[in-house]
Amino acid sequence: MLNGFSTRETVKHAVLILGAIIVLLPFYVMLTYSFKSPHEIMTNTGGIFGAQELFRDDYCIKRGNPVDACMVTPFIYNYVTAFSKAPLLRYLMNGLIVTGSIFVIQVVVALPCAYALAKLRFWGREAVFGLVLFCLLIPVHAIALPLYIMLAKLGLTNSYAALVIPWTISVFGIFLMRQFFMTVPDDLIDAARMDGMSEYSIIWNVMLPTAIPALMAFAIFSVVAHWNDYFWPRIVITGNRDLFTPPLGLREFKGDADGDNFGPMMASAVVIVMPLIVAFMLAQRRFIEGITLSGMK
Template sequence: MVSRLNVHQLLRHVILASASLIYLFPFLWMFLTSFKTQTDIFSAELSILPTVWTLENYREALTRVPMLRYLGNGLIVCLGIFAMQVIFCVPCAYALAKGRFRGRDGLFKAIVLALMIPYAITAIPLYIAFYKIGLLNSYAALIIPFVSSAFGIFLLRQHFVGVPDDLINAARLDGIGEYRIVWKIMLPTAIPAISAFFIFSFVTHWNDYMWPLLVITDPALATPPLGIIFFRTEEVGSVQFGPLMAAAVLITSPLIAVFLFAQRKFIEGMTLAGMKG
């Protein structure tokens, strides 16, 4: 019996390790290619490891275009979006979880329905609206469309449902208003869910390419994905793959850091949200 269990565990670990390698291989190839010379990259012989290790690609990635500026823009946009989403989503989620008003269930169903609508459908109307009010080519154009997040409201609402009503009623008996209940009592209980939402929000908007491409024409406001296109050599119509891979590594590194930093809270938040209805 014990040996059978050991065989099953070993088989499970082999399958998981194999699947992990399949997913990690493109990132490993990108990372190693960033240290290869251009000659090594276009060599007819397939080689995973660089023949000659070089940091020239990273120097070129940081000097050919203002990559640090693009990374800074990405941080400003992603953190600005997340801060506004928390301000908007936490009260909405609290109202849907603990409020008693007519139409609450219907409103929640509408939010769930909104999860199924890709934001690309609303891109043209939003673009026209921002053009009319003169907000194109600004940080506001990159942040404002994503302040309201149906996924954030859904995730936090699922968490707030599990918070005991006695805690809220006790706070009301002590004379604490609804505003303070939301931010002083409910918000601290939702740290795992907010951490999970932070990872989803940060990764989504850090990788967003379509919307910044539509609303930004000033290179000084470009986000990291837009910075990648500047590695194309327009005169000869070719791409310098070494600096391109180095830039991709620089752009991907903050995502890995964010996930590793909030990994435990992310798993906890998603587990708790899935268990509560």
């Protein structure tokens, strides 16, 4: 039995390690390419951080600068080019505005809906919850064309509204918060009602503070999904570069067959991914609590 248990655990950990390697490999390639020169990238040499030997920046020379002033290390070249060739800070600000706006509005909509489905008794409640579950099955790509036509007729394409409005109602957020509210004792709500609080006051003054772990979990899902979204911004943002989100900003480095843009592109990807990694590390404990508590019922 002990040997069988040990073998089972070994296989389990081996599978988990293999999965972790598969997931982390693209991040490793992204990070190491952001340190390397174009020649090292094309020949796959230089180790993890590259040789960091000085090389000539041809674009710098084309601008009329002396050769000595255009000798740079790959690390400096890649990250300086990432911020100079494209307004990366502007793209990061756009991503912050879009993802923040979407999340705030999603919470404002999801909390009352989830509270009603979890704690209020009304005719058709289970049918409404069934529709919520059904909406979880609808892929985004299936409704992209109708959404685009609607926004185009309203003249909202190439605007922040086009990036925010279609995602302000999150059925996943409603489902997640409903599952969490099911774990809140009814006695707490009854006590609030006896104190004279309205249902809306209960939502924002009683349920909201208790739902912080679930909200943190939902925030990770929402922010990551919309920060990394390339499909929808590529459709609705066509003529205004100032509205590019971070994934669209990577298009600024596309196209050269010789691979000269790979280093700056990977440096841009590192800069874009870092806020998500930092946010997740800070919210990791709350994220795990929110997922665990939301699955109790």
